[in-house]
Amino acid sequence: MGEHVHVRIGHGLSVSENGELIESSRCRCGATWTKAYRVDEDAPEE
Numbered sequence: 001m002g003e004h005v006h007v008r009i010g011h012g013l014s015v016s017e018n019g020e021l022i023e024s025s026r027c028r029c030g031a032t033w034t035k036a037y038r039v040d041e042d043a044p045e046e
């Protein structure tokens, strides 16, 4: 196996129970990634 440059193909979006936006992506080789984005809808006010 040589150098393989993963190509992350967007596979879908979902929302976790914590309210985080989960982005799923995968490569043709079978590798997968998940990336969580925090959606702060209720930002603390001071």
Ligand SMILES: [Zn+2]
Binding pocket: 004, 005, 006, 007, 027, 028, 029, 030, 031
């Ligand atoms: Zn790959």
